[in-house]
Amino acid sequence: MEANQIFQNLQETQFLQKxxxxxxxxxxxxxxxxxYLQDFFKNNNGEQNNYYYNWDNKFKHELLIEPQHLINCQAIVIASIDNEHIIFETIKNQINNLKLKITVLRLFTDIFVNLMSEQKLLQSSDYQVQLPQTAYAIITTPxxxxxxxxxxxNSTKIxxxxxxxxxxxxxVIAKSCQFDYIRLLEILMTYQVTPNSVFGTKFISHFLKDFQQTQFDFDKIFKLITKYIYLVRRDKIAQAVSVVVAQATNVWHIDNSNRQLDYQTKLQTIDIDDYLLEKVHRNYLSLEEGERYxxxxxxxxxxxxxxxxYEQLLDNKAEQIRKIFDYLxxxxxxxxxxxxxxxxKKTGSSLSEQIISKYQEKYLFSKMEKQ
Incomplete structure (x- = not known):
């Protein structure tokens, strides 16, 4: 995967912006x-006081960095989509041999991990694992x-x-850049806990399947996380419609009135045609496959x-949260x-109800008539 593709997949984290x-x-x-980085930072912030060096074989023999840059810099960051670990070890050894007190970091292994675990960006992500008393995951489909x-x-604070x-x-970076997501999980479990030593996370089925295909120890997830809350939505057709509408509007969540207005406007652009209903059906089958997985x-x-x-959670939040607390x-x-x-806020709408009705006519009632 090319550098621009990798960094585009990191956009949702605002990684480079931060x-x-x-x-x-x-x-x-x-x-x-x-x-890519030089262009991004220039376009995002204008001219910056960063320094950029292309790695080549000459670096293996000597530190080819201008002395003035070394004097002024906050840190050296190894930015490699191929193998940041090899370059990191080479540069770190050179810095140590010269007895320079300069922090050497890896773009993904250190800075990205620090971002995800809400630590200071320009520091090593080396850590001592302190596993919480309770570690659980909500595991589900989209x-x-x-x-x-x-x-x-989150609102309970416990x-x-x-x-x-x-x-x-x-x-993406686990598949393409040898990024150890298990190490990230351990760091999250060390830092992202409530005062009563509880860690919670969430796994979506298709991302779990992707992680399983990487070179890292997928089994370790199930040794680190010991409790699982399996969230299911009884109405799979409504769930599939929710996926398709979210894809069409690019509105996945509503958390304020402005987003609600934007969402309502975008809903008006959706036509209920055979193509849309076919997408609903494909997503319906995908959700069933996700649950089987x-x-x-x-x-x-x-x-x-x-x-x-999900439906019971809507009907009685307190009762379902009580069950979760007791289970954990x-x-x-x-x-x-x-x-x-x-x-x-719920993203369901009258349009969703219309799509559900049309889907049932096309895929359920028609099958019943044929039988």
Whole structure:
């Protein structure tokens, strides 16, 4: 995968935008990566006081960095989509041999990890693992209401800070850049815990399948995470419609009135035709396949998850959260169940109902008539 494709897949994390607030960084890496970074920072912030060096074989024998740049820099960052670890070891050894007190970092292994774990960016991500007393994951398929559940659990302040920590960005650099996502998970479990030593995260089926295809120890996930909340949506057709509408509008979540207005405007551009209904059907089948995959994981790793239905969560939040607390052995009081809040609003609409009705006519009722 090319450098521009990799960094485009990291856009959802605002990774480079946040790094651009720092300057006086020496970047060293292969030409295409360095060119991309130089163009990005120039276009994003105008001229910057960063320094860029293309890695070649000469670097293996001597440190080809101008002395003035070494004096002024905050850090040296190895920026390589091929193998940042090899370049990192070479440059770090050279810096140590020269007895220079300059921090040498890896773009993904250090800076990206620090971003995801909410640590200072320009520091080493080396850590001592401190596993929490309770580690759980919400495990589910897309558009199941998992953000709604995560938001409610976050509001209790005693159930970790569950969200989808490992998703597209981590998958891409794990597959293409030898990024160790298991190490990231361990760091998250060290830092992202509530005071009662609870860590929560979320796994979506298709991303888990992608992680399973990388070179890293996928099995270790199920040794680190010991409790699983299996969130399912009973109405699979509505779930598939939710996926398709989100793709069509590019609105995946609504958390304020402005986004609500924008969403309503975009809904008016959607036509209910055969092509749209076919997309719904493909997503319906994909959701069923996703659930089969998750159940295979449960069987393989001998997991007995707590099953929570989205529809029941909507009907009675307090009762479902109580079940989760009991399952996780989290101590709680009645107060933790009386003010359950979510920043997310439902994206269902009259258009969704119309699509569901048309889908049922095309794919369910027509089959019944043929039988």
């Amino acid at each position: 790094l651009s607030s720092h300057d006086k960084i020496i970047f060293i890496g292969e030409t295409n990566t360095i060119n 558009r199941s209401g998992s953000n709604f559940l995560c938001s409610i659990l 159930a970790g800070y569950p969200k989808e920590h490992l998703r597209q960005a981590s998958v 998750l159940n295979q994981l449960f069987d393989k790793y001998q997991i007995s998850p707590l099953r929570i239905e 052995n989290i101590k709680y009081s009645q107060e933790h169940l009386t003010d359950l809040q979510s920043t997310f």
